[in-house]
Amino acid sequence: MPNVMYKFLKIALIFTVPVVGFSQTIQFSVYVQDELVANQESDMDFASVVAGQGLTQINIGDQGMGVFSVTGNEDLDVIVTLTPPTGNQLTQMTETDVIPFTLEWAYANHGENNINDAVYVTGNSARFRMKARGSGPPGPPPNPQRSNYTPKDATAYIYIFGSIDVGNIAPGHYTGTVTLTVEYD
């Protein structure tokens, strides 16, 4: 019986002594992940279209093109996903008529809002570096993430364009929403 009591005391010490000492002696650091910020620069606007007009296109660089900007660590890759309006249609509040919408998009990751840098994307998702590397051989790998290093940010631009097919539908304001989701790869 005394032997059993002795073992119990040892176990109790193991679980109490370290707790007191830990808060004063254990050090650790946490690396805070880079933040991604997305902004809407301008909506996409086909302005006035005439009922029955048919296919109406906004090309990249045209007035009415939609623009997003994404700011984040210039060294890192991001995955950008665009979700078109439900059913790829623009709708009106009070009418059942719809306008078929075809989404097209491109991104410019050279740090400037410049459509001449744009890379056209096929599909709804693309992966690219926040800031494109220049020409020539690949540079060194990105700086490792650590607490005493602040990475540079870069801004990439996403251009939204495409077409609508306007049939003989009721006049009014038709709208849809394109959602951009961006995350680090």
Added chain:
Amino acid sequence: MRRLLYIYFAVLCGNTVMGQTPDTPNSASIHVNVNATVVESIEMVTISDFNIGPVQPSQKEINIDPKDDGGAALLMFSGTPNRQIRVTYTAQVQMTKPGSPSLTAYYSLSGFKKNEQSSSEIFQENPATVTLSNEGVYYVWVGCRLNIEKATSGAYDGDCAIEVEYN
């Protein structure tokens, strides 16, 4: 005993770091709206052409005031009620006839929501922005001024283009 302590420390450290996992977003989401305003088509109907009447040999100028002269041409635009439209026209047109010097015609327009010429207002700008009536119509009278002092007998041709579109 020593091994137990290590394990205990490891558990404590692990829990602490996990508890401070940063909640700074490494993803973001945002929306952009796609808009289109659908309007009915605009129709342009010529209700009456110019009516210059006989030109006297001694006459030096033809002057048809769009606001007052019954000889002014009359057009009607129809479309979506209460919508703004933009009217663009050729203000100066060369009237030509083979073998003769050309003549210059100066066009002017006035407009109103009803077919009441005397209530119409001269367009001061080109293009002019006006608004269709509650019934979706707008009337435009077209006048012109033409110096015929050097004109010779025969037909002179020239086109005055009038364009209308939603603003």
